[in-house]
Amino acid sequence: MKTWTSPFLASAALAGLATVAASEAADHGSHWNLMSDAYARVGEILKSEEGTTAVKRLNEELSALKEACDKLEVKSQNAPCHEDVRRLLSIATFNADPNDPNRNKTFPTHIPDFVSPEMREVMVNWTPNWLTSSWEGYPDPTDYGAWQSLHDELIDPMEAAGKQLLKTYNLSTEEREIGGVRTVIISPSENRHPGKILIHAHGGAFYGNTPETTFDRTAPLANHMGIDIASVDYKLMPAPDWDILDQRDQVIAVFDALTGEGGGYKPENVGIYGCSAGGGLVAMATNAMSHRGGALPGAAVMQSPQTDFSFNSDSTWTLRYDDPRTNVDHLIDSVWPMLGITEEKAQDPRYSTVYDNFEGRDFPPTMVQTGSKEIQMSDGIRMYGVLRSAGHEAILDVHDAMQHCFHGHSETPESAEAVRRVAVFLEEHLGSE
Incomplete structure (x- = not known):
């Protein structure tokens, strides 16, 4: 009691x-x-x-x-x-x-x-980084070396956990340059979709993570579907001569290389997905490809996507102090300035995808997946809304009480169910082999 x-x-x-x-x-x-x-x-x-x-x-x-x-x-x-x-x-x-x-x-x-019980253990023991005794805040937005050091501190333990996942699922990896961009191919022991492939854009607030630190987002899906996944190692922010749109263009370059001459894949047989910043890059990349016309992925999955950099979404504020994975004040004070997000960029539909007009052009079938305990929930709901309003095929998959990118906790039933739903959606919408 x-x-x-x-x-x-x-x-x-x-x-x-x-x-x-x-x-x-x-x-x-x-x-x-x-x-x-x-x-x-x-x-x-x-x-x-x-x-x-x-x-x-x-x-x-x-x-x-x-x-x-x-x-x-x-x-x-x-x-x-x-x-x-x-x-x-x-x-x-x-x-x-x-x-x-x-x-x-x-x-x-x-x-x-x-x-x-498995997810409860994760939630009970989760400690946001900004509440630890050693937390001193993010570096100055212009201190590129400090941001790199912050990122490097997190790499080793995350890579070690990822390697264990590969062993658990009996997956292999291969480093490959595709479209001039480093990628890591995650392959199942039995490929049940030899003519298809998924492109993965990892999360990390556009400044963190690599394909090797995010196997928790690729290994379970590769195993469940029996499909190859090309995880894009896009160049990270911050950089004085780099922009988030350059990251977007690297994701597009991988798609173009896979589906172009000698790439070996039909566009309709290529899916694209990602969580958080990765979900935002999926939104930006598919939107840019839609605007240019021509080939599009067979399906897109945006998980907990960042689609409005202006912080105009409802859950950004209603869940401001209740999201255990993301702190709005940190984003405003440090991360957005480091990324070079200005007021003009925040309203630009090339960055904040929800502000674009999606009518009168093609767009791939899209699944938006989010949890109800994260500030990006409304970003995802709004993205789903603008696509549906423009007549495009889209589904919204909201998981009650789940935190940001919850599907990465592969040991939990909630994560397994989220991965299963993504797999069902992709298998229904990717083309025939």
């Missing part, structure tokens, strides 16, 4: 839950630094206390948070910092009972009863 928490204690805690003393606020360069210390302190208290005692200690020891937030030099960070006060109050009250199996100890989020 969950420990009862006095509403009066909880209300008192709201006056200033969770950070260092206000006198120390000046030592923090940003609200991210301040809050990382605060979350570490909350964790220490919750390990040693529980119930109303824990809430009382939090109130006594961390009462200066709101004042500390107000003293941050960058005033645009005051409101997000105050919102974290609310979040920390939730952590204190939700986690006062250490035996509650349905609460994430660092990121309070509702986990419905129907979520599988």
